[in-house]
Amino acid sequence: MPADPTANAVPNRHADSVAVVTGSTRGIGAGVARRFAAEGASVVVTGRSVEPGEQVVAEIEADGGEATFLQADMRDPAEIQALIEHTVEEYGRVDTLVNNAGVQTETTASEATLDDWAFVVETDFRSFWLCAKAAVEHMPEGGTVLNMSSNHARLTMPGLFPYNAVKAGIDGMTRAMALELGPEGITVNTINPGWIEIERTSEELGDDYEYTEEIHPVGRLGTPADVAGLAAFLASDDATFVTGESILVDGGRSQVMQDDVYLDYRRE
Numbered sequence: 001m002p003a004d005p006t007a008n009a010v011p012n013r014h015a016d017s018v019a020v021v022t023g024s025t026r027g028i029g030a031g032v033a034r035r036f037a038a039e040g041a042s043v044v045v046t047g048r049s050v051e052p053g054e055q056v057v058a059e060i061e062a063d064g065g066e067a068t069f070l071q072a073d074m075r076d077p078a079e080i081q082a083l084i085e086h087t088v089e090e091y092g093r094v095d096t097l098v099n100n101a102g103v104q105t106e107t108t109a110s111e112a113t114l115d116d117w118a119f120v121v122e123t124d125f126r127s128f129w130l131c132a133k134a135a136v137e138h139m140p141e142g143g144t145v146l147n148m149s150s151n152h153a154r155l156t157m158p159g160l161f162p163y164n165a166v167k168a169g170i171d172g173m174t175r176a177m178a179l180e181l182g183p184e185g186i187t188v189n190t191i192n193p194g195w196i197e198i199e200r201t202s203e204e205l206g207d208d209y210e211y212t213e214e215i216h217p218v219g220r221l222g223t224p225a226d227v228a229g230l231a232a233f234l235a236s237d238d239a240t241f242v243t244g245e246s247i248l249v250d251g252g253r254s255q256v257m258q259d260d261v262y263l264d265y266r267r268e
Contacts, residue, residue: 005031005225006038006063013236015040018091020083022074022131023101025052027198028148031224032098032231037065039232044087045069047101074101074127075119084134096235097135099128100148104163112161125166125173132177132188141185144235147174148227151194151250167192171246178244187243189234194250197221214266215259217252226251 014036024033025047037043037060045056045067053069060067068090072083087094102124105116132145139145149170156164170190177188195201195212201221205212213220227249233239234247248254256262 003223003225005035005223005228007225008229009035009038010232010236011039013039013232014096017041017095017235018044018087018093019096019098019235020044020046020087020094020131020135021098021100022046022072022083022127023148024098025049025056027200028193028196028224028227029098029100030056031228032100033067034060034063034065035225035228035232036096036098036235037067038063041066041096042091043067044083044091046072046083048073074131075122077130080127080130081134084131084138088138093138093140094135094143095139096144096146097131097139098146098148098231099131101127102148104160106159107161108159109161117162120162120166124163125169128170128173136181136184136186139184139186142237142240143186144239145177145181145186145188146231146234147177147188147190149174149190149192149246151192151248151254153190153192153246154248155254174246175244182243187234187240189239189243190246191227191230191234192246192248192250193222193227194248194253195221196227196249197223214263215253215256216250217255217262219266220251222249222251 019036019041021033023029024045033043045053057067057069072079147170150167152164153167153171174190
């Protein structure tokens with residue numbers, strides 16, 4: 001299981017490039033930031049929490065990479081603009097933008113309030129647009145925008161509105177951006193992670209952890225490394241003909257039609 005996001009890094013694949021990864025103080029975002037740094041990129045780590053962000057930078061620097069932390073709240077358009085401006089002042093451009101910041105509420109469509117709606121939509125959706133809008137002004141030909149969505153864009157469950165609606169919207173945003181930015185030589189793709197083992201996920205599963213592993217064809221949950229590897233590929237020269245796509249990273253979970261039948265098969 002690839003637990004270390006830097007373990008399979010391709011040396012110098014992103015040398016002399018600049019990557020901004022939002023929501024990268026922990027979890028998937030931290031893994032993506034560490035992977036890009038391990039492949040030679042100068043990485044801007046960003047989020048609301050200073051201490052965890054500085055810790056990610058320290059880990060990158062300890063591995064010989066280049067990174068800086070810039071605090072920013074993705075709900076604040078002024079802070080988004082400042083994030084990109086400070087990145088350009090420090091590094092001169094943005095080659096890769098990874099829109100990863102995200103929050104969710106556990107509410108149904110009938111329970112959700114306007115505050116719930118604003119909290120999720122402004123963080124998980126509007127910020128993706130505003131970050132891309134600001135970054136592409138400083139993005140050379142060959143640049144990449146990666147939007148982090150979820151398997152909830154395809155299949156979902158009750159009680160996660162408007163999170164699940166927004167995740168589907170991200171896929172649509174990616175298609176629109178891919179068409180419009182293609183003539184500028186910029187690719188745009190979505191990554192749709194499934195169950196990824198981070199601290200929050202493990203706590204949520206509790207006693208269902210082993211069962212959840214079994215209903216994945218690969219027999220395990222994902223790790224940030226699984227997502228980081230795809231992100232690094234999509235931002236590389238090997239993926240310049242891939243754009244407008246939404247790619248599931250879910251260990252085959254979405255292909256299982258009936259859990260009990262599949263579990264019987266696994267246990268035979």
